[in-house]
Amino acid sequence: MTRSDSIDDAMGRIRSNTFSAIAKRTTTRRTRHRLVASAAAVVIVGVTSAAAVAVVQATQGQVNYTAECYGAADLAAVHGASYYLPGDLNEQSAIPLDERIALAKDQCGANWRIGKFEPSRDIAGVQAGTTVYPVPALQACQLADGRLGIFPSARTPAELCPELGLAVPRR
Structure with missing residues (x-):
């Protein structure tokens, strides 16, 4: 080597x-x-x-005094937020669920009465307080942010909400 x-x-x-x-x-x-x-x-x-x-997550004031009103029992349907006056959006304590549901249904019912969800609505010249359009049966479901969603449906919330992927309103 x-x-x-x-x-x-x-x-x-x-x-x-x-x-x-x-x-x-x-x-x-x-x-x-x-x-x-x-x-x-x-x-x-x-x-x-x-x-x-x-x-x-919505604030407690928003949970208490706002709701999302839907034109059909479908999350993709025409919808809009409704605010209850004189509700305090800075409120820290919860109001009772039954009261929240009643306020939400009343506010959304007003949207139905003025024809918000009617494609051919014409409310020009209608007297204040006049019912222009019929209000369907309205049901409340709990949205993901804690507010209520109000849907037209003859079904109960126990039937409707799970079908929409939402919770039945809870206290």
């Missing part, structure tokens, strides 16, 4: 050890990056979910 053979062997071992070390370090680094990325993704999902829940 010549000196050049032993140098070539030594260089081969060094090269092999160097490439093995690089491959091991690359694998370790890649694994670490994947773990950090996974942890970051979990944190981001958690924070955005918490933020979405915080944004979605």
